[in-house]
Amino acid sequence: xxxxxxxPRVLDLARRAALSAAVPAIGGALALTTLVMLAVGxxxxxxxxxxxxxxxxxxxxxxxxxxFVPTLGMALAFALPLRAGEFNLGGDGQMAAGGIAAxxxxxxxxxxxVLAVVLPLxxxxxxxGxxxxxxAPLSTRLRVPAIVGTLxxxxxxxxxxxxxxxxxLAEQGSGIAQTPVLPDAAHLPALGGSGYVTLGLPLxxxxxxxxxxxxGRTVLGYEMRARGHNPEFARYGGVHVDRLAGYxxxxxxxxxxxxxxxxxxxxxxxxxxxxxxxxxYTFTAVAAVxxxxxxxxxxxxxxxxxxxxxxGGQGMEREAGVPSQLTQIVQGLIIVIVAVLATVRRxxxx
Amino acid sequence: MNIFExxxxxxxxxxxxxxxxxxxxxxxxxVAGVFNIALEGQLLWGAFTAVVVSDVTGxxxxxxxxxxxxxxxxxxxxxxxxxxxxxDPIVVAVGLNLLALGLTGFLMRRIFGSGGTYSSPELxxxxxxxxxxxxxxxxxxxxxxxxxxxxxxxxxAWWLGRTRSGLRVRAVGQHREAAEAAxxxxxxxxxGVVLVAGALCGLAGAQLALGNVTLFxxxxxxxxxxxxxxxxxxxxxxxxxLLLACLLFGFAEAVGFRLQGARLPQQAADAAPYVxxxxxxxxxxxxARRRPKEAS
Numbered sequence: 001x002x003x004x005x006x007x008p009r010v011l012d013l014a015r016r017a018a019l020s021a022a023v024p025a026i027g028g029a030l031a032l033t034t035l036v037m038l039a040v041g042x043x044x045x046x047x048x049x050x051x052x053x054x055x056x057x058x059x060x061x062x063x064x065x066x067x068f069v070p071t072l073g074m075a076l077a078f079a080l081p082l083r084a085g086e087f088n089l090g091g092d093g094q095m096a097a098g099g100i101a102a103x104x105x106x107x108x109x110x111x112x113x114v115l116a117v118v119l120p121l122x123x124x125x126x127x128x129g130x131x132x133x134x135x136a137p138l139s140t141r142l143r144v145p146a147i148v149g150t151l152x153x154x155x156x157x158x159x160x161x162x163x164x165x166x167x168x169l170a171e172q173g174s175g176i177a178q179t180p181v182l183p184d185a186a187h188l189p190a191l192g193g194s195g196y197v198t199l200g201l202p203l204x205x206x207x208x209x210x211x212x213x214x215x216g217r218t219v220l221g222y223e224m225r226a227r228g229h230n231p232e233f234a235r236y237g238g239v240h241v242d243r244l245a246g247y248x249x250x251x252x253x254x255x256x257x258x259x260x261x262x263x264x265x266x267x268x269x270x271x272x273x274x275x276x277x278x279x280x281y282t283f284t285a286v287a288a289v290x291x292x293x294x295x296x297x298x299x300x301x302x303x304x305x306x307x308x309x310x311x312g313g314q315g316m317e318r319e320a321g322v323p324s325q326l327t328q329i330v331q332g333l334i335i336v337i338v339a340v341l342a343t344v345r346r347x348x349x350x
Numbered sequence: 351m352n353i354f355e356x357x358x359x360x361x362x363x364x365x366x367x368x369x370x371x372x373x374x375x376x377x378x379x380x381v382a383g384v385f386n387i388a389l390e391g392q393l394l395w396g397a398f399t400a401v402v403v404s405d406v407t408g409x410x411x412x413x414x415x416x417x418x419x420x421x422x423x424x425x426x427x428x429x430x431x432x433x434x435x436x437x438d439p440i441v442v443a444v445g446l447n448l449l450a451l452g453l454t455g456f457l458m459r460r461i462f463g464s465g466g467t468y469s470s471p472e473l474x475x476x477x478x479x480x481x482x483x484x485x486x487x488x489x490x491x492x493x494x495x496x497x498x499x500x501x502x503x504x505x506x507a508w509w510l511g512r513t514r515s516g517l518r519v520r521a522v523g524q525h526r527e528a529a530e531a532a533x534x535x536x537x538x539x540x541x542g543v544v545l546v547a548g549a550l551c552g553l554a555g556a557q558l559a560l561g562n563v564t565l566f567x568x569x570x571x572x573x574x575x576x577x578x579x580x581x582x583x584x585x586x587x588x589x590x591x592l593l594l595a596c597l598l599f600g601f602a603e604a605v606g607f608r609l610q611g612a613r614l615p616q617q618a619a620d621a622a623p624y625v626x627x628x629x630x631x632x633x634x635x636x637x638a639r640r641r642p643k644e645a646s
Contacts, residue, residue: 036456040457040460087440087444089444138631138632138635141635141639142631142632142635142636142639143635144583144631144635147387147440148387148576148579148580148583151573151576152576152580152624152627152628152631153624153628155573155620155621155624156621156624156625156628159617159618159620159621160617160621162617162620163615163617163618166615166617167615283448286444286448287445287448290441290444290445323455323456323459323460323465325451325452325453325455325456325459326452326456327452328448328449328451328452328455328456329449329452329453329456330452331445331448331452332445332446332447332448332449332450332451332452332453333445333449334445335441335442335444335445335448336427336431336437336441336442336445336446336449338441338445339431339432339437339438339441339442339445340431340435340437340442342437342438342441343435343436343437343438344435347436
């Protein structure tokens with residue numbers, strides 16, 4: 001591919017965006033979604049405005065931003081190991097482990113302000129990282145693909161968190177499977193009026209920036225990409241590919257654990273059973289990262305787009321009576337179309 | 351808990367059957383060199399379509415046929431994208447699993463009017479062998495699809511080991527170029543196994559939703575398709591070993607079910623199949639490493 005030196009950078013970016021897999025993938029998914037709507041007798045002219053209103057109007061923007069934070073965090077949890085060639089589909093278990101660890105620490109140990117937020121978040125990241133790292137030796141030593149290992153470990157981790165919140169850590173007398181409210185010092189400071197947007201937003205955005213820098217500009221990032229492209233070549237070039245798989249999975253799990261911690265330390269300031277995994281952050285993030293098609297800078301954009309779709313889908317359900325599962329259908333279709341387009345483009349290039 | 355009761359054995363078979371059917375589909379794909387991890391989504395789709403068709407027609411057997419047809423169609427997306435257009439089968443499968451979850455949740459609300467769980471007196475379940483006049487121990491309380499699943503293990507072993515087309519499928523998986531040079535249409539065989547796996551997942555879903563129970567609930571495949579993927583990995587693509595791996599899972603689920611009766615928390619029962627499957631996977635992999643490498 002040749003690029004003229006004096007071509008304006010903006011135009012160049014626009015051209016690359018139009019030629020990338022993202023535009024046809026989203027376009028194709030929207031076309032198919034419209035077909036699904038028509039097939040079940042929903043008027044797209046009612047549904048789409050309801051979707052947009054549900055995501056950005058009537059004070060809903062705050063919920064969208066609040067949902068953007070965990071989705072972006074989970075996108076890092078999937079994207080970081082993916083760069084090194086490992087699929088982390090166990091985000092739910094890592095997130096639950098992080099959330100329950102943060103809640104347990106915050107409830108058990110009275111901590112001074114600041115530390116009361118920082119330590120539970122660190123413990124959450126550690127717990128998520130440990131759960132994910134379990135899949136690394138399975139992958140490198142026992143040849144169980146990480147996509148299978150992470151998923152298999154995730155289910156018992158979710159069960160364990162669910163058990164802990166129902167029995168040892170349960171709030172007495174409420175009858176709901178949840179922990180008591182965490183002490184005030186452990187509440188994440190709010191940035192908006194209603195408290196749904198917390199300090200988690202700048203934190204996750206900053207971590208995304210660090211990841212982007214590390215991925216593009218550091219030796220570790222380079223080695224991860226080398227492993228992802230061609231593990232044998234990376235090994236030949238002196239990269240410790242097995243150790244790197246462990247780092248990549250643990251790093252991804254740490255992001256997922258941190259997301260669990262951020263959710264628990266945000267409103268309603270407790271671990272509610274199922275509340276972490278029910279919104280489906282993990283797979284919205286998977287769809288976003290695959291949509292970004294191995295361009296890290298596109299990850300936050302794809303996450304924003306799919307978060308709007310996810311939150312807007314709930315508005316569409318309220319207003320137009322379209323089940324919000326429609327957004328899952330769209331995500332699934334986007335992933336399939338991206339995979340197909342990637343192959344078609346690669347073959348066209350050859 | 352007495353695991354030597356016949357009713358326990360029967361419970362093991364009930365839990366094994368859907369996983370075994372899906373895993374047989376995964377196995378023949380693996381033999382032909384297709385890594386099929388869309389079993390989970392296809393199993394869920396099969397369960398849903400079986401319930402819809404049975405509910406509409408009032409006949410469980412029409413439900414089974416409908417599930418097979420609908421899941422073959424669904425698997426057509428996998429075959430078209432990953433075999434036909436050569437897209438990454440892992441990414442396609444991740445998308446299809448998500449699509450199945452979304453489609454079933456969406457259509458459930460449109461067709462039955464609400465989410466969660468659907469069951470109704472009109473919904474016809476599969477008859478048991480006992481109801482069909484075959485009141486034998488262990489198999490009596492099972493649907494006819496359970497002995498069918500066991501018979502399909504034998505059939506798969508015979509097909510892959512003893513027939514011309516079975517050997518060709520193995521050739522396609524072992525060495526694509528050599529198979530092509532021998533004049534085999536590799537793509538056609540791979541399309542074929544993916545579609546047959548779709549039919550098997552349709553059967554698996556029908557057994558799960560109309561045999562094991564008579565209802566549909568969202569996400570009711572509950573990881574069984576992934577356990578089936580692991581069973582294929584444990585089997586070394588040998589059908590009889592696949593049966594053993596699936597029985598191990600069925601045993602774990604049946605034990606978990608009994609543990610619930612013994613007032614252990616629900617979560618222990620939920621986790622048991624995964625934990626036992628993981629252990630089996632680790633043990634098998636360690637054993638494989640200890641074994642001296644065969645000359646290749």
